[in-house]
Amino acid sequence: MARITGSNGGRTAEAIRRAAIRLIHRQGFAAMNLRELAAEVGIQPGSLYNHIETKQGLLFELMREHMQDLLSAMEAALAAAPDEPMAQLRAFLAQHVLYHLERKQEVYIANFELRALEPANAEPILAMRREYEDRLIGLLEAGARAGELQVADARIAAYALLAMLTGVCTWYRPGGRLGPEEIVAQHLELALSGVSGAGLGQRAPDISAGGSAPIERMRSIPAGGRTPG
Amino acid sequence: MARITGSNGGRTAEAIRRAAIRLIHRQGFAAMNLRELAAEVGIQPGSLYNHIETKQGLLFELMREHMQDLLSAMEAALAAAPDEPMAQLRAFLAQHVLYHLERKQEVYIANFELRALEPANAEPILAMRREYEDRLIGLLEAGARAGELQVADARIAAYALLAMLTGVCTWYRPGGRLGPEEIVAQHLELALSGVSGAGLGQRAPDISAGGSAPIERMRSIPAGGRTPG
DNA sequence: CCGGAAAACAAACGTATGTTCGTTTAGCCG
DNA sequence: CGGCTAAACGAACATACGTTTGTTTTCCGG
Structure with missing residues (x-):
């Protein structure tokens, strides 16, 4: 069998895109497989390659x-x-x-x-x-x-x-x-x-005043290099 | 062949745990496969099942x-x-x-x-x-x-x-x-x-004053129900 | 020391996945 | 109308994956 009556490349491509967004959002890219994507769109898995490369x-x-x-x-x-x-x-x-x-x-x-x-x-x-x-x-x-x-x-x-x-x-x-x-x-x-700079406190001093135990231990951690990335 | 000299269940289980965290963090759970996890730990894939169920x-x-x-x-x-x-x-x-x-x-x-x-x-x-x-x-x-x-x-x-x-x-x-x-x-x-409540402005009025175009359109969106989740 | 349990190996199984490829049909344009 | 391209089908391929199972060796405790 073959091409279906009423098929429209542009429409199918858009349907693929939408379905992909939905499925990836729901389960993750790696977990989504192309068979379910194709099923969601209403075409066979191999047909996806008319519209996507990989x-x-x-x-x-x-x-x-x-x-x-x-x-x-x-x-x-x-x-x-x-x-x-x-x-x-x-x-x-x-x-x-x-x-x-x-x-x-x-x-x-x-x-x-x-x-x-x-x-x-x-x-x-x-x-x-x-x-x-x-x-x-x-x-x-x-x-x-x-x-x-x-x-x-x-x-x-x-x-x-x-x-x-x-x-x-x-x-x-x-x-x-x-x-x-x-x-x-x-x-x-x-x-x-x-x-805005309209905060409640300064820095470490106020935090210590809070009496939070983890903060005390934090002080012993050495400061690092230059860039956050 | 069989059990390796020096093997220790507790240690292996911990190594599996650490390696799993590393690999899942790096590539995602679905994308991580058990063969690479086992390799990271230094055991065969089937051996993982001495320590995990699935x-x-x-x-x-x-x-x-x-x-x-x-x-x-x-x-x-x-x-x-x-x-x-x-x-x-x-x-x-x-x-x-x-x-x-x-x-x-x-x-x-x-x-x-x-x-x-x-x-x-x-x-x-x-x-x-x-x-x-x-x-x-x-x-x-x-x-x-x-x-x-x-x-x-x-x-x-x-x-x-x-x-x-x-x-x-x-x-x-x-x-x-x-x-x-x-x-x-x-x-x-x-x-x-x-x-803290020490903000710069109130609410929508201030935003409008900002002159941001998208905000104008936002006003036409109907308000929703009761719970955010 | 001996036996049983634990932990590892190695092989295999059943299933799943991304992709290719040949075929058929629809749509479009000259 | 006819030919060519596009888009779909259907089948298959090569590879990969989670898991099971039988075997071997080590470790530990009585």
Whole structure:
């Protein structure tokens, strides 16, 4: 037998893409097999190769497209915001959360399936991620220079903020108690408060005052080198 | 051939455990195969079954032990801290970051390999995770009641904090520029500032003022139901 | 010392997976 | 309309994987 009536390459390719996102998100790239992917789309396994080169290539494309979309969304948000440090920072963080709410599955994959990429494929993806991170670091540093932010280490703060704001994709479910607007608002509040310099305490001294036993032992750990990565 | 001179069940089992953590962390549970695990330990694949029941059982045990250890560490930290809301919260957050720095690989697995657990195995693990989360939520609520914290939604704040503080395990590397003490300190500063109520703005109004284009569109999204999970 | 249990080896099994390849049919364009 | 390309089917291939099983050797305790 052969080609099915009504088949449409573009439509099938899109169905493959959507099904792949769903399945990878649900069980992981390595655990998803192409037979179930094909079944999800409604074609035979071998037919997938009309639309993808390899299983690995499929993952790479999904992640590459996602990163490009994320970078584009960020650029658009920044371009639409006033050219002031805090406004830029807000715009960045807001679009981050919103994008992550809308495309939580792709975000999840892009973050947690890096290990499944072969080195040659991982490299460009990592480069795009760094571009995104560096942008946020730049914004934090600009805010600090303008005297509007107080961060001890822009890179650490950036990682912490990204982790916090990216975390929504692990638990957010459309139709839940809170709509995107509320979630964005709360996360911005938490994030911006965290870097505002309006904290509760200084550093180690306050922590010790808390009397937490693990902290005492921590003091004996030697400090490290230069870069966090 | 047969049993090797000098073989020791306890030692081999521990070596399996360590190698499994390393390999799963590096490539993922589904992508790790038992032949390479056995090779890493220095035994034949079939010999693994003297020490594990199944591949799935191995993952379950690793995650169960980790969760138990994490809960124990938390209890110890809280027991050693003064019985006041903020001191308790600090103790919780500090031990969280410290534990995550020390056992980053296990933490990574426990967070990102949930999908690989069969339902019967996932259930007890998820229960322990909820226990941990609920504890933090309780602490945040206690802080709010004591008037020392200002969080719009304790659960959201808890998720955000946990995401931020757990994030270190994705990038921290011993011997880096920053030692554990510095990392713990900065994260506590960021986290506690975030929930202190000393934020920069209110809510949606301030965000709109930022002029971020995506936020305008967000307003048209209908609010959801009751629970975030 | 001896026997039983433990721990390892080696081989094999049944199943699964990514991919290739030949064939058939549909769709499109000249 | 006809030819060529695209898209699907169906079968098969080569490899890989989790696991079992029989055998051999070591270790430990009575």
